[in-house]
Amino acid sequence: MEPLQSLRGMVDLLPERLGLWQRVEATAREHFRRAAIAEIRTPLLEATELFARGIGEGTDVVGKEMYTFFDRGERSCTLRPEGTASVVRAAIQQRLLAQGPQRLWYGGPMFRYERPQAGRQRQFHQIGVELLGAADPLSDGEAIAIAWDLLADLGVAGLELELNSLGTLDDRVRYRAELVAWLEAHRQQLDPDSQQRITSNPLRVLDSKHPDTQALLAGAPDLQDALCPESHERFRLVRRALEDLGIPFRLNPRLVRGLDYYGHTAFEISSSQLGAQATVCGGGRYDGLVEQLGGPATPAVGWALGMERLVLLLSEAGGDPAAVVPDLYVISRGEAAERQALTLARRVRRAGLIAERDGSGAAFGKQFKRADRSGARWAAVIGESEAAEGVAVLKDLRGEASDDGRRLPFEGLLAVLAQG
RNA sequence: GCGGGCGUAGCCAAGCGGUUAAGGCAGCGGCUUGUGGCGCCGCCACUCGGGGGUUCGAAUCCCCUCGCUCGCCCCA
Numbered sequence: 001m002e003p004l005q006s007l008r009g010m011v012d013l014l015p016e017r018l019g020l021w022q023r024v025e026a027t028a029r030e031h032f033r034r035a036a037i038a039e040i041r042t043p044l045l046e047a048t049e050l051f052a053r054g055i056g057e058g059t060d061v062v063g064k065e066m067y068t069f070f071d072r073g074e075r076s077c078t079l080r081p082e083g084t085a086s087v088v089r090a091a092i093q094q095r096l097l098a099q100g101p102q103r104l105w106y107g108g109p110m111f112r113y114e115r116p117q118a119g120r121q122r123q124f125h126q127i128g129v130e131l132l133g134a135a136d137p138l139s140d141g142e143a144i145a146i147a148w149d150l151l152a153d154l155g156v157a158g159l160e161l162e163l164n165s166l167g168t169l170d171d172r173v174r175y176r177a178e179l180v181a182w183l184e185a186h187r188q189q190l191d192p193d194s195q196q197r198i199t200s201n202p203l204r205v206l207d208s209k210h211p212d213t214q215a216l217l218a219g220a221p222d223l224q225d226a227l228c229p230e231s232h233e234r235f236r237l238v239r240r241a242l243e244d245l246g247i248p249f250r251l252n253p254r255l256v257r258g259l260d261y262y263g264h265t266a267f268e269i270s271s272s273q274l275g276a277q278a279t280v281c282g283g284g285r286y287d288g289l290v291e292q293l294g295g296p297a298t299p300a301v302g303w304a305l306g307m308e309r310l311v312l313l314l315s316e317a318g319g320d321p322a323a324v325v326p327d328l329y330v331i332s333r334g335e336a337a338e339r340q341a342l343t344l345a346r347r348v349r350r351a352g353l354i355a356e357r358d359g360s361g362a363a364f365g366k367q368f369k370r371a372d373r374s375g376a377r378w379a380a381v382i383g384e385s386e387a388a389e390g391v392a393v394l395k396d397l398r399g400e401a402s403d404d405g406r407r408l409p410f411e412g413l414l415a416v417l418a419q420g
Numbered sequence: 421g422c423g424g425g426c427g428u429a430g431c432c433a434a435g436c437g438g439u440u441a442a443g444g445c446a447g448c449g450g451c452u453u454g455u456g457g458c459g460c461c462g463c464c465a466c467u468c469g470g471g472g473g474u475u476c477g478a479a480u481c482c483c484c485u486c487g488c489u490c491g492c493c494c495c496a
Contacts (some may be wrong), residue, residue: 005487031435060494064421110496115421117490126496193493209492222492268496306496324431330496333454366448383454397456405455 006188009114009122020311020329024154025107028127035142037103037129042086044109044407048076054085054293056260058201064339065112067122074281079111082259083304085293091132101133107307109166119277119309128283128304132290135233135299140265140285143301147269148247149282151273151305158273159280161247164255164266167234168228169288172263173225176202182220189216201291206254217254223255231264261286265301271313280313281305293417326356329371329397333364336387344380344392347380353417372397379411381405 006012013021030040048068055062067079068124079314080086083105083106095100107127115119129146131139144161151159166172183190183198183205190198191210198205206223208214227235241251249267257266266284283303290298328348341357348355356374358367364381380392388408393405394413408416 008487065494112495114494115492116488117492120495124496129494148478276491277495282496304496309496331455363453364455365452365455370456374457379456380457385454393455395455 007122009116010287011123015365016313017315020314021307024307024314025127026312027154028105028107028150031146031153032105032129035103035146037105037131037146040087040090040104040106041108042080042083042090042106044080044111045077045293046080046086046089048078050085050089050293051078051081054088054261054289058250058324059258059260060284061112061258065114067111067113068246081112082110083108083126084130084261084289084302085257087128087130088132088290088295088300090292092290092293097290097296097298101131101274103129103131103134105129117277119306119312120273121308125307127307128302130300130302132300133298137237137265138241140238140301141245141247143283143303144242144267145245145247147283147303147305151269151280151310154310154314156271156280156310159269159271161249162248162252162255162268162270163239163240163242165224165227165231165238166253166256166263166266166284167223167231168263171223171227171231172203175221175223178202178221179223180225186216189213189295201252203256206260212214222253233268234264257282257284261289261292264286265397267303269305271309273313274309280308281307324354325375327353327377328355329374329376330355330357330392331364331367331371331379332387333361334387337382339385340382340390340392341380344382344413347410347414349420351414383396401403418419 008286013126029039037205048066050063051066058064061081066081069077070144071077071156087104087106091097091102091104105128108125109123111123113122116122129143131143134143147160148159167175180198180202183194183202186289187195187198189212190205191208191213194210194213204222206217206220208217224232230247239249240249255266255268262284264285267282268279269281270278271280272278281303282305283301285299285301287299290296290300328345330341330345330348332338338359338361345355345357356376358370360367360370364383368379377396377398379395379397381395386392389407391407392413394408394416395405406416
């Protein structure tokens with residue numbers, strides 16, 4: 001019988017790895033609590049149209065990376081490729097915005113049909129923040145600061161924050177026309193991918209990784225020059241906020257996010273230690289999205305961070321937190337003894353301590369070996385005679401091989417454990 | 421979707437056309453029927469991701485396929 005395998009790009013998270021995940025999640029929760037950001041959970045599956053309308057038909061994510069299928073009712077459904085569209089849809093549908101601005105965070109799996117590589121999977125996990133109704137430029141700084149402080153608190157070193165302003169929709173329309181004209185004029189000198197993007201998504205040509213294209217782009221029209229005075233002023237205030245907060249950043253006029261809903265502030269936090277998929281956290285302002293999805297005009301800013309990439313950085317930096325070590329390892333053999341062992345384990349647990357019971361039925365020697373491996377300080381042994389007397393032999397596993405076993409009733413044993 | 425590299429036991433691996441496919445860790449059994457950590461002894465791949473081919477002979481060469489991996493692309 002051939003064993004079944006997980007689908008390509010779908011990864012199992014094993015206990016040894018999850019210690020680190022849980023640390024990240026707990027830290028994130030705490031940071032969000034302090035920032036008065038509430039959790040929201042939305043379905044993994046949404047109507048395809050939500051993402052098509054929200055993220056943009058012309059984007060790669062929508063164009064070729066979605067897990068889309070028809071359900072039994074012939075509705076087109078899509079496994080969410082990102083979190084923002086769903087959160088905005090929920091806020092609109094549940095009338096949350098009628099109660100005022102919403103500060104929300106979410107976490108969980110996202111799905112994109114891509115070729116897996118380091119830091120990129122088909123099912124991956126994000127934690128994200130959405131500040132709906134956050135109008136002022138300082139909110140951009142606040143959102144970034146929340147991400148920055150979380151990463152710093154987790155102990156991630158060597159991160160770089162890159163910042164850009166995409167201006168208003170009008171700015172971009174104007175700039176796009178300028179850029180397309182320029183690109184057309186230099187079409188012959190562009191790499192094939194970039195040539196294709198002149199029509200599909202011209203702004204994305206800007207952050208092409210092709211060296212020749214990059215060199216050529218030095219002479220291209222600059223998005224910053226196309227920004228209206230209000231956009232400039234807005235961007236100035238965002239930069240000022242970051243300066244006030246002491247968060248270092250680098251301006252990157254080529255930074256263009258791949259999702260259509262971004263405008264004004266766009267940012268990425270990346271690490272040079274991650275290889276090709278270097279972005280740990282990305283986000284920006286999306287003032288038009290709520291309205292575009294049928295809600296009240298609502299300015300908003302947010303970001304998402306990639307759990308796998310973050311965990312990758314943390315495990316390279318330090319390693320996982322230790323596995324759970326039981327306080328007591330309970331060894332038993334024989335039916336009466338096993339029943340007593342279960343009773344004892346439960347009593348220890350109800351007292352707030354960690355008890356692991358060996359249910360293997362193996363020889364005592366074998367069970368002792370496992371008791372040692374578990375790292376437990378104490379082992380309790382229950383055999384036929386102990387079971388008959390209602391006692392257990394308590395052994396200090398850190399002691400020498402001498403016979404230090406004490407026969408104790410369960411209450412006495414608990415008392416010893418309680419003392420450490 | 422396009423390129424490069426790699427698949428030998430649960431894990432780490434040696435072998436790179438010719439006898440029984442090294443070794444280590446883990447596991448199992450024993451020395452030591454109910455007492456661990458150390459040590460010693462023994463066992464643990466009819467078979468080298470799968471399929472086909474070349475050859476007297478294939479883990480070793482070729483083709484296909486699946487998977488992993490690193491890039492491109494894209495993004496978290």
